[in-house]
Amino acid sequence: MEDQHHPHHHFPRRKRLERQLDSVILHFDCFYASVIENETPSLKNLPLAVQQKQIVVTCNYEARRRGLYKLQLIKDAKRICPEVVIVLGEDLTRFRDASKELYAFLKSFSWNGKVDRLGFDEVRFWLVSSVFMDISDIVDYNFSLLNHNDLANSFFCLSKDDPTLGFTFDAALVAGGTYPQAMNKTGKPAICSIRSAPSDCNDFLLRLHLGSHYARHVRQLLETQKGYTCTVGVSTNKLLSKLVGNLHKPNGQTTLLPPYDVSDTNTVVVDNVTSFVDGHEVGKIPGIGFKLAQKLRTHILGRPSELDLSAKENLVLRDERDVLVRDVRTFPGMGADVLERLLGGPGTPHGIGTRVWNLLNGFDDTEVGLAREVPKQISIEDSYIRLDTYDELLKELHMLARSLLNRMHTDLLNDDDDDDDDVDETPNESVLDAAAQDPKSTTKKRWMAFPKTIRLSTRPRPPQNPDGSRNRSFARISRSAAMPNFVFSLRDSTDSLADRLVSETLIPLFRRLHPEKSGWNLSLVNVAATNMVDAASDTAKGGVGRNIAKMFKRQDDVLRQWRVEEEDEIDLGEDAVRIEGEILRDADRFEIPDEVMKDVEAKPFPLVNTEEDVEQGGGGGSALWESEDEDMPDDDTFHCPQCGATLPLFAIEAHNRWHEQH
DNA sequence: GTGCGACAG
DNA sequence: ATTTCTGTCGCAC
Numbered sequence: 067m068e069d070q071h072h073p074h075h076h077f078p079r080r081k082r083l084e085r086q087l088d089s090v091i092l093h094f095d096c097f098y099a100s101v102i103e104n105e106t107p108s109l110k111n112l113p114l115a116v117q118q119k120q121i122v123v124t125c126n127y128e129a130r131r132r133g134l135y136k137l138q139l140i141k142d143a144k145r146i147c148p149e150v151v152i153v154l155g156e157d158l159t160r161f162r163d164a165s166k167e168l169y170a171f172l173k174s175f176s177w178n179g180k181v182d183r184l185g186f187d188e189v190r191f192w193l194v195s196s197v198f199m200d201i202s203d204i205v206d207y208n209f210s211l212l213n214h215n216d217l218a219n220s221f222f223c224l225s226k227d228d229p230t231l232g233f234t235f236d237a238a239l240v241a242g243g244t245y246p247q248a249m250n251k252t253g254k255p256a257i258c259s260i261r262s263a264p265s266d267c268n269d270f271l272l273r274l275h276l277g278s279h280y281a282r283h284v285r286q287l288l289e290t291q292k293g294y295t296c297t298v299g300v301s302t303n304k305l306l307s308k309l310v311g312n313l314h315k316p317n318g319q320t321t322l323l324p325p326y327d328v329s330d331t332n333t334v335v336v337d338n339v340t341s342f343v344d345g346h347e348v349g350k351i352p353g354i355g356f357k358l359a360q361k362l363r364t365h366i367l368g369r370p371s372e373l374d375l376s377a378k379e380n381l382v383l384r385d386e387r388d389v390l391v392r393d394v395r396t397f398p399g400m401g402a403d404v405l406e407r408l409l410g411g412p413g414t415p416h417g418i419g420t421r422v423w424n425l426l427n428g429f430d431d432t433e434v435g436l437a438r439e440v441p442k443q444i445s446i447e448d449s450y451i452r453l454d455t456y457d458e459l460l461k462e463l464h465m466l467a468r469s470l471l472n473r474m475h476t477d478l479l480n481d482d483d484d485d486d487d488d489v490d491e492t493p494n495e496s497v498l499d500a501a502a503q504d505p506k507s508t509t510k511k512r513w514m515a516f517p518k519t520i521r522l523s524t525r526p527r528p529p530q531n532p533d534g535s536r537n538r539s540f541a542r543i544s545r546s547a548a549m550p551n552f553v554f555s556l557r558d559s560t561d562s563l564a565d566r567l568v569s570e571t572l573i574p575l576f577r578r579l580h581p582e583k584s585g586w587n588l589s590l591v592n593v594a595a596t597n598m599v600d601a602a603s604d605t606a607k608g609g610v611g612r613n614i615a616k617m618f619k620r621q622d623d624v625l626r627q628w629r630v631e632e633e634d635e636i637d638l639g640e641d642a643v644r645i646e647g648e649i650l651r652d653a654d655r656f657e658i659p660d661e662v663m664k665d666v667e668a669k670p671f672p673l674v675n676t677e678e679d680v681e682q683g684g685g686g687g688s689a690l691w692e693s694e695d696e697d698m699p700d701d702d703t704f705h706c707p708q709c710g711a712t713l714p715l716f717a718i719e720a721h722n723r724w725h726e727q728h
Numbered sequence: 729g730t731g732c733g734a735c736a737g
Numbered sequence: 738a739t740t741t742c743t744g745t746c747g748c749a750c
Contacts, residue, residue: 184737444744448742540740542731545731589740592743
């Protein structure tokens with residue numbers, strides 16, 4: 067939620083905090099236990115737990131009813147509920163797919179495109195997808211259509227172009243639940259009537275009503291068309307809509323009712339935003355994580371909270387009362403400055419005091435829809451009880467490399483409809499297996515961004531203590547290198563690319579990380595693609611000129627590297643082969659001078675292995691451990707930002723001409 | 729640019 | 738008695 071920096075930060079200096087009431091924000095929570103239930107409807111009413119490693123990462127409501135919970139050990143879960151259905155959730159691709167589908171679906175209900183997954187990532191806190199939608203424009207438009215004399219017979223218009231598209235509703239009523247909960251005589255939650263609200267809130271309240279009806283409409287379609295149930299919060303900013311949505315779940319929605327501001331009315335001592343946020347434990351506020359909450363609790367209690375001292379069982383927690391937002395907010399002297407001193411410091415983001423103070427007061431000016439289209443980094447990791455043999459390591463690195471490549475494909479490749487371009491394109495030339503995904507369209511995949519760096523991180527198992535007990539350290543160590551260009555190839559199979567990545571890049575990195583040939587024992591391995599560089603953004607139409615400029619700049623860079631290496635006479639032989647390997651693969655696509663083609667050889671596939679390498683221990687056996695240069699020289703090839711092709715330097719001009727002609 | 733830690737979910 | 742898999746940012750060098 068915090069990760070968006072918006073360029074326009076010219077908020078007029080407000081006298082005091084003043085609520086911004088002109089937006090209507092929806093927050094959708096979709097529970098992925100329902101993804102599995104969708105796939106296998108027979109599971110619907112059974113207790114269902116998703117397992118990762120030794121723990122339950124999430125479970126459905128039936129399982130919760132029987133006492134299962136998140137982060138519970140599988141062993142305990144089975145003891146408490148022997149009939150629980152366990153689903154392996156190590157492979158997140160199904161959930162990512164579902165998340166993407168959900169996101170696309172919700173986006174189709176937005177007019178302004180302000181739809182936002184929490185952060186960039188689709189899957190946030192374990193198999194729950196969280197999406198914000200700013201529907202201020204839709205609400206504004208429909209507000210202007212209201213007949214204030216006959217709210218009960220309103221029509222919600224779903225399209226500015228087609229006034230017949232929409233649904234009828236009662237604008238005097240809110241759809242779904244509310245905070246505070248309205249009660250009728252029977253004691254059951256009742257529908258809140260606008261006529262009972264303070265009159266000066268009417269317009270604002272009406273807009274929230276509109277938002278709630280739109281939310282209900284979208285939820286209904288999501289369920290009937292996609293089969294997902296979700297929970298929705300309706301309010302004026304991300305913080306509030308996310309928090310308030312929690313009040314009716316699963317499969318419900320909640321609207322945070324006015325007054326949002328005490329100045330709205332003289333009859334109310336505290337506004338609903340304040341009373342609502344006040345009741346939350348500090349750590350429950352999105353944006354206040356474990357560490358911040360810990361510092362806040364310590365400050366308020368005057369001692370470390372026992373909640374924070376190693377969660378050492380409920381006995382200790384007996385008398386411990388939660389520290390609520392109210393406790394912090396009303397603490398003597400509390401304010402942004404005090405918080406800045408308390409929470410700030412080396413290594414913490416600037417302005418944290420103000421941000422937290424705002425959150426405590428229900429303010430959140432982060433906007434919806436400014437999420438990046440591509441992540442800054444993609445990483446894959448796995449943890450291990452024990453990973454200390456070279457064999458296993460190779461296997462794991464290969465798995466991680468394959469996953470990383472797959473993620474790069476799903477997250478960094480654009481589907482690009484090329485119906486006006488490439489008229490004489492042969493089907494074969496189309497890259498990747500676009501056909502497998504969408505056989506009908508001539509869809510081409512194109513890289514939206516290129517990670518320039520690859521990083522390998524490990525978490526060595528904490529050193530076995532002399533005194534016998536375990537030491538808790540989760541420190542990671544890492545090394546990085548240039549991302550080899552071949553990973554962007556869209557023709558080679560992921561498996562062979564992964565092989566190459568492991569042997570040519572990851573193993574050398576690992577060697578830098580753990581120079582000892584044995585003796586290491588890892589509890590975690592992570593492979594990351596970082597240092598993301600956007601491909602030219604507007605290649606679709608008329609962006610070619612700019613791209614050519616970029617390409618020449620890049621060509622210059624690469625040529626300079628080349629020259630340096632040439633002068634230094636660094637082991638050119640092998641690289642020359644690699645370059646020619648690329649030439650060979652690209653020769654069928656681009657015109658390449660015959661004199662260059664004539665002495666092309668296939669690149670020998672790098673051999674990776676083996677047990678001997680590790681077990682020979684002493685001075686010398688492993689070829690892998692003996693290579694001279696630490697850094698893998700970058701492939702001296704060029705990848706075209708327009709089509710993703712990898713091609714040799716000298717082919718750039720011809721390639722540009724090719725693009726100009728097509 | 730590299731490596732690490734803090735932090736959030 | 739936990740530690741699961743990401744992603745972002747800022748600091749020191």
